[in-house]
Amino acid sequence: MSVSDVKKYDREYVIHSWSVQTALDPLVISRTQGVYMFDENGKRYLDMTSQLMNQNIGHQHPKVVEAIKKQAERVCFVAPGLAYESRSFLGKALAEITPGDLKKFFFTLGGADANENAVKMARAYTKKWKIVTRYRSYHGATYGAIALTGDPRRPPVEPAMPGVVRVFDPYCYRCSFGLTYPSCDLRCAQSVEEVIQYETPETVAAVLVESVVGSNGLIVPPDGYMQRLREICTRSGALLIADEVMSGFGRTGKWFAIDHWNVVPDMITMAKGLTSGYVPLGAVALSKKITDVLDKQMLWAGLTYNAHPLACATAIATLQVYREDKMLENTTTMGEVVRQELEAMKARHRSVGDTRGIGLFWAIELVKDKKTREPLIRWNAMGPEAAVSREINKRLLEGGVYTTVRWNFLFIAPPLCIKEDELREGLRVIDKVLDYADSLAI
Numbered sequence: 001m002s003v004s005d006v007k008k009y010d011r012e013y014v015i016h017s018w019s020v021q022t023a024l025d026p027l028v029i030s031r032t033q034g035v036y037m038f039d040e041n042g043k044r045y046l047d048m049t050s051q052l053m054n055q056n057i058g059h060q061h062p063k064v065v066e067a068i069k070k071q072a073e074r075v076c077f078v079a080p081g082l083a084y085e086s087r088s089f090l091g092k093a094l095a096e097i098t099p100g101d102l103k104k105f106f107f108t109l110g111g112a113d114a115n116e117n118a119v120k121m122a123r124a125y126t127k128k129w130k131i132v133t134r135y136r137s138y139h140g141a142t143y144g145a146i147a148l149t150g151d152p153r154r155p156p157v158e159p160a161m162p163g164v165v166r167v168f169d170p171y172c173y174r175c176s177f178g179l180t181y182p183s184c185d186l187r188c189a190q191s192v193e194e195v196i197q198y199e200t201p202e203t204v205a206a207v208l209v210e211s212v213v214g215s216n217g218l219i220v221p222p223d224g225y226m227q228r229l230r231e232i233c234t235r236s237g238a239l240l241i242a243d244e245v246m247s248g249f250g251r252t253g254k255w256f257a258i259d260h261w262n263v264v265p266d267m268i269t270m271a272k273g274l275t276s277g278y279v280p281l282g283a284v285a286l287s288k289k290i291t292d293v294l295d296k297q298m299l300w301a302g303l304t305y306n307a308h309p310l311a312c313a314t315a316i317a318t319l320q321v322y323r324e325d326k327m328l329e330n331t332t333t334m335g336e337v338v339r340q341e342l343e344a345m346k347a348r349h350r351s352v353g354d355t356r357g358i359g360l361f362w363a364i365e366l367v368k369d370k371k372t373r374e375p376l377i378r379w380n381a382m383g384p385e386a387a388v389s390r391e392i393n394k395r396l397l398e399g400g401v402y403t404t405v406r407w408n409f410l411f412i413a414p415p416l417c418i419k420e421d422e423l424r425e426g427l428r429v430i431d432k433v434l435d436y437a438d439s440l441a442i
């Protein structure tokens with residue numbers, strides 16, 4: 001098929017997610033390899049966002065491609081009710097890396113349904129119904145998951161699932177309580193307990209949070225926050241659910257971001273890096289106290305493609321690649337390079353208000369004015385108002401860098417196999433594009 005046909009048929013027959021269809025002119029990708037993708041003209045782009053922050057091991061890893069081929073030749077599909085080799089082995093392989101006693105898994109198609117199933121299970125286990133989540137959060141787009149989400153993707157599709165109560169975030173750069181860490185004594189965490197009290201603990205089934213907030217601005221909770229949430233949940237009889245869909249699988253330099261604080265939640269939801277996006281798969285990891293109860297009850301959940309054998313085989317191979325290619329170690333080393341470079345950019349550019357991150361999971365927060373911290377682009381800006389984000393994106397692509405720019409956040413989350421010279425190449429392009437952002441700042 002010629003490139004013009006790809007474009008023509010795409011516009012004629014394909015509806016793209018999260019878009020105004022008539023405003024679209026998507027780049028045609030012809031191939032991908034390692035940390036790069038190539039367009040129809042062979043132009044190379046450094047993938048500084050791992051597609052949707054999911055291709056953690058990079059593009060087209062030969063070992064995972066081989067595992068997919070082998071599994072496809074053997075057995076493509078067996079119903080979820082049957083036991084199958086790749087399913088069983090994946091459970092065992094995951095149990096080697098999950099914290100505490102979270103050693104049983106319900107396999108889903110992706111992150112949204114992992115979160116929805118976690119909610120069903122939390123409600124079944126606690127016999128309570130309310131779920132506490134945060135405003136600067138994203139937990140998926142299906143009707144239950146979007147209700148859990150705090151960010152602006154939710155209101156346009158409301159009313160969604162009932163029973164969600166939202167609280168403020170550990171967002172130190174723009175603290176909702178006007179306080180400063182550590183003298184704040186984690187007021188944001190304490191407010192979660194206050195909200196649970198107002199809602200009454202007898203109704204609150206779980207607190208569901210991203211261990212490190214991803215698409216809502218890369219919020220790394222301050223030390224002590226996750227520990228405090230754990231204590232609050234335990235005290236109030238609510239389960240703590242860690243959404244590690246984006247932050248899991250080495251993204252922060254540990255298997256799961258919550259491992260940085262040695263906190264064991266009651267459930268972990270995961271997807272993305274589990275298969276590195278090669279084939280869709282998600283999972284809910286459950287602690288023993290929960291499975292001890294739920295194992296004896298009917299589980300009112302399941303989809304035709306849950307625990308797909310092809311996806312499970314892909315995940316097994318992906319886990320091996322993380323280990324063999326020492327991706328977690330590389331993430332920690334390369335993360336230090338990002339930290340230093342972004343610190344320098346913050347000092348150099350008047351539009352850079354804050355730089356935040358951990359491992360290979362970073363964001364630059366752009367401001368109009370460093371003193372007032374007024375965002376360069378308003379949170380939730382759409383259409384013409386978001387033209388600046390689009391212009392930044394355009395300039396990055398011209399410079400050969402593909403990344404996510406969402407309002408005033410520019411994300412840096414390359415594949416975990418990235419080498420230092422590749423990373424520095426990408427950061428140089430970003431640095432140059434920030435001159436444009438500076439021209440709009442005071």
Ligand SMILES: Cc1ncc(COP(=O)(O)O)c(C=O)c1O
Pocket residue numbers: 109110111112113115138139140141210214215243244245246247271272
């Ligand atoms: C933290 C988080 N949770 C859940 C999801 C939803 O995952 P999926 O798109 O696989 O349904 C995402 C997707 O970006 C996410 O970042």
